[in-house]
Structures are given as C-alpha cells and as structure tokens.
Amino acid sequence: MDITSGKIYLADQRGLIETSIAKRHCTFNFEKYYNEHKQASGELFICNDESIAGNKLTFFLSREDSYQLFFPVTGGLDMVQNGKEFSIETGQVQVLNVGKGEVLEISNPYPNDVVNYMQIGITTDLFLLRASEMLFNFDFEKNPNQLIEIISSSKLPFKLSAGIFAGRKETTYHLQNPENRFFCFIIDGAFEIEGRLLHARDGLSLWDVTQVELEALSNNAIILILEHL
Template sequence: MFLCNDESIVGGKVTFFLCKEDSLQIFIPITGGIDIVANGKGFALETGQVQVLNMGKGEVLEISNPYQNDVINYMQFGIKTEMFLMRASEMLFGFNFEKDQNQLLEIISNPKLPFKLSMGIFAGREEVIYKMQSLNHQFYAFIIDGAFEIEGRLMHPRDGLALWDMEQVELEALSNNAIIVVLELTPNP
C-alpha cells in the first residue's frame, strides 16, 4: 500500500487526484457520497459502497461532492500493482452494517487482487480475531470511528496501524459504534 487518504470536500466542490503509480484505488464514502470521473466515465458512490478503480501512472481523477450544503468524507486507499490484468476496469462492492454488526465483513476478496478488504461496526467490548491468509501478508487497520485495542495497542478515530509476520490479529472495540477498515495486503512478487 502506498496511499491512505482521509478526505473531506465541502458542498458542491471538486478536487483532483493525480495517480503517481500504476495502482488500484479504493474509495469508501464515510458520510454522504462522492462522484468520481475517470477517463470520461462517471461513478456515483454512497455510504455502504466501495469502488475500486484500476489506474495507470499519470491518470487524473475528478472527485466531487454532489451535495450543495453538506460536507462529505471519504477514505481512499492506493495499492501499487504490477499487473494490469483488469485495465480500465472498475469494481463496485456493497455492504450493510445494520444486519451484520460485531463482525468483520469481508467486502472484497478475489485471488486476482493483491488485497482483501474487510470492515465492521462493533459494540463496546466486542472482540474478533482476524486470521491472516498467509504469514507473509501485511495487515493494515484504519479506525473510522470509536476506539479499538489491536494487539495491545490503543487506537483512536483516524488512527492507522500496520502489522506483518502475524498469523492472526486480535481486535477489541472499546466503544459503541466503533468502525474499522482492515486491509490484508499481498506482497509484490
């Protein structure tokens, strides 16, 4: 992974993103939604959705807030990739925290992708053990809201943590409605 952005855009405004690496860009709206234009094609995302775009070095994204009077917030993760097996492709995934609380939901898991993405919303004192697919994979967690203890480390909102050489990772929510994003990254060959 080479990019983790926690971005906000005021009502009706636009921002641009220049891709500096051949990569997979992952967008997760946190509050509100975002509109993305990539190579003339538009994507509209709302909370409960994750969009993955395969981008080449030098490509530019236009990211805008479709709401005139509200500030929106979204997460963007960038993962370097050597393979352009899905060039110009896009992948849209959905999730529903309401029906699946207190567990990590596997949102994206595809052997062709160099990552696995999970998310969850937890009540206080709920615990989960994340089992790594391989010992040589890397673990990255980002706290959207609330507090967690991850492998004995206290994590607050907007904190991130990278771990490696782990078979499993213990997570415990320390507050109600605690939200976490977990990426398991496959090292480049």
C-alpha cells in the same frame, strides 16, 4: 501476549493539506507532505482521509500504476476517469485501475453538505478486472459485531474487511497469507488491537503475523482492515 511487529500511525500526527474546497489528512507521505517516520507500508502507499465541500470538486493525479479504493464515510461521491462517470454512496467501495499520470476528478454531489471518504492506494503492475467489476457493497447494520469481507478476490492483491462493533465485543482476524501485512484504520471509536490502543483515525500496520486479535472499547466503533503485500 507476545508483542507483534508493527507501527502505529497516530491521527494527530498525520499530514494536513487544506484548501477552501477540500481537506486531506495523510497517514503516509503524500505529495508535499513528507515525514521520515511516515513511510508507507509495503504495496500500500496511500491512506488519505478526505473531505470535500458541497458542490465542489477536486483532482487526484496518480504517481504510480495502482488500485485506488474509495470508501465513503459520510455522503457519496461522483468520480470521472477518462470520461467515464462513477457514483458511490456509503455502504459501497469502488476500486479503480489508475495508471501513472492519470487524473481522476472527484466531486461532492450535495449542495450544502461536506462529504468524507477514505482513499486507499495500492501499487500494482497488473490490472485483471474492469472498474465495473470492482464496485462492492456492504451493510454494517445487518452484520454488527463482526468483520465483513468487502473485497476478497483471487484477481486482486489485497483483501478489504470492515465492521461496526459495540463496546467490549471481540473478534480475531485471520490472514489469508502469512507473507501479507495487516493494516487497519479506525473510522470511529476506539479499539485495542494486539495490545495497542487505537482511537478514531489512527492507523496500525502489523507484519509477521498470522492472526490479529481486536476488541472494541466503545460503542459504534468502526474499523477498516486491509490485508496486502
């Protein structure tokens, strides 16, 4: 196999920002966390693994005009943007248009349980869809061992896919545009992707590729894939 151009972001080398309310693991440089080897990938500039304690809330200050994607891993989230409320659960992804300087309020609606979610940020200079048009649903259980296209719109500069796989199941991801980059984040389990071994919460960025081969190495292995500029 030809080795593709890429970079691995190991889970145990992520930045950690922790308070009594929330815990944040940063794949890329974010706010006070900086490492010269953790530069962002193209237009993708945030990949945060977030947890919030029961009945608590946290805030996100946007430093860029961007799309912010919220992907609950366990539980659900309540969010407030400019007075408008949004609620999402596992099996849903909410995309919000967030201008530079805007603040989002993000809270855990459960009294006793910690919620875990992924937040992904992609810079943009053009918003074409309203938030109400950017709530996306998916179901892993109905579509095992394959990648599900969760977000694929000509009005958005990225494509989001995900899947849950049994051990030794394989698939190939075909990029829509050879100019795009491929980024994946392992939610759970282990995968081999283009000859690289990745474990839970590892990330991988690839470029100059037209397709990406992946194989699950454990049962109930979950992968999140973002194709972006």
